[in-house]
Amino acid sequence: MLAFMKVLQPKTVEEAYELAVKNKTAPMLAGGCWLRLGRRTWPAVIDMASLDLCYVREENNEFVIGAMATQGDVERFEPLQQFCGGAIVKGVKEILGIQFRNTATMGGSVASRFGFSDIIPALMAVHADIVTFKG
Ligand SMILES: Cc1cc2nc3c(=O)[nH]c(=O)nc-3n(C[C@H](O)[C@H](O)[C@H](O)COP(=O)(O)OP(=O)(O)OC[C@H]3O[C@@H](n4cnc5c(N)ncnc54)[C@H](O)[C@@H]3O)c2cc1C
Structure with a gap:
């Protein structure tokens, strides 16, 4: 709890x-x-709910995922379905169930760096940049 x-x-x-x-x-x-x-x-x-970090968008030829975007937000984001064979979407869609993915965030997965964090190899495979505040 x-x-x-x-x-x-x-x-x-x-x-x-x-x-x-x-x-x-x-x-x-x-x-x-x-x-x-x-x-x-x-x-x-x-x-972190009021930090305005809950977004997934496409801008200037890149995808930008806010730390508070949920795994579900990423899973459903249409432009990511085809990107790199859907690697990012596939990285999240097997994680537990829909309700869970609608709560767990991308930032939480990256920051936690669990050995079982499925999204991290997918992000590495597409050469994603992780932007942190003051490192
Ligand atoms: C029962 C269970 C099973 C799971 N199974 C899988 C699985 O099969 N595959 C998989 O990939 N993942 C799995 N996970 C992990 C899950 O995908 C998320 O990584 C995890 O829940 C953390 O995300 P959260 O948003 O809930 O973070 P929280 O629980 O809110 O935070 C987790 C930690 O990260 C820190 N943190 C969160 N966001 C940030 C941020 N933006 N900046 C700095 N620090 C931050 C918090 O302070 C805290 O220490 C599982 C988790 C649970 C509870």
């Missing part, structure tokens, strides 16, 4: 970064699918 004492709700990525620096034990809360498995009660969590 996901348990916390306080939820911090930044409105910008910069603000989220500053909160993360000040609250070193507070995890960034994305889809919460992994975080909720723990038994710990966090003193605070940093909710």
Whole structure:
């Protein structure tokens, strides 16, 4: 179960970064699918829901996926179906069920770097760039 004492709700990525620096034990809360498995009660969590990072779009000949886009958003994004034989779509579509994929985020999968993160080899195969704030 996901348990916390306080939820911090930044409105910008910069603000989220500053909160993360000040609250070193507070995890960034994305889809919460992994975080909720723990038994710990966090003193605070940093909710990323208002950071405007939930998008998948095509611009200037590239695909841009926001950290808060869900695996389901990517799975359904029409222009990605044919890109590189659908490698990115195939990377997410076998992960658990539809409800799960509609909650788990792309950023959460990349940041967690689990040995079983199916999306990471797919992103590497298409030479995706990962953009992080201040590294
Ligand atoms: C039961 C179960 C089975 C799973 N099976 C698979 C599988 O078969 N294949 C697969 O690929 N994946 C699998 N996953 C992992 C899943 O796809 C996601 O990677 C995972 O749920 C994390 O995404 P989230 O949005 O839920 O992140 P959260 O649970 O919210 O966060 C996870 C961690 O990442 C950090 N984080 C999240 N977003 C960011 C960000 N933008 N910047 C910095 N840090 C961030 C959080 O602070 C936290 O430490 C499974 C997960 C669960 C719970």
